[in-house]
Amino acid sequence: MSAQYDQIGAKVADWDVLPVRSEYIEGHTFFKALGSVKAQSVLDLACGDGLYTRQLKVSYWSQATYEQALREAGLQRLTWMRPECSAEGISRYGQEFWRDYLDNPHAVALRCER
Numbered sequence: 001m002s003a004q005y006d007q008i009g010a011k012v013a014d015w016d017v018l019p020v021r022s023e024y025i026e027g028h029t030f031f032k033a034l035g036s037v038k039a040q041s042v043l044d045l046a047c048g049d050g051l052y053t054r055q056l057k058v059s060y061w062s063q064a065t066y067e068q069a070l071r072e073a074g075l076q077r078l079t080w081m082r083p084e085c086s087a088e089g090i091s092r093y094g095q096e097f098w099r100d101y102l103d104n105p106h107a108v109a110l111r112c113e114r
Contacts, residue, residue: 019089019093019097020098020101023086023088023089024085024086024088024089024092024093024098025083025084025085025086025089025098025101025102026083026107028084028085028086028089029081029083029084029109030109032081032084032109033079033081033109033110033111034111035111063080066110070112074114075112075113075114076113076114077111077112077113077114078110078111078112079110079111079112080108080109080110081108081109081110081111082102082105082108083101083102083105083107083108083109084102085098085102
């Protein structure tokens with residue numbers, strides 16, 4: 001599995017510099033969904049190249065499977081969040097710049113609470 005990921009990772013290594021990966025959309029959405037982690041335990045179900053976490057475990061589960069596993073782990077409040085652009089991103093690039101991505105995002109955020 002890691003050899004397969006390495007091949008994919010090499011192809012997308014420069015994605016971190018794209019505006020979508022910035023604090024304007026993906027980073028903004030990720031950290032908004034995450035909220036404060038002070039004095040909290042965090043279960044990270046990451047995917048991608050590890051920009052936000054360097055612990056990667058690739059799984060292709062349905063939404064229902066994620067929700068079942070998380071509920072079995074004791075998490076009850078599950079909130080699926082589509083990416084949104086920060087006010088700064090809209091100010092810098094304009095709403096139209098982000099429209100195609102926001103209409104067809106490559107990822108979503110999932111906030112889970114006990």
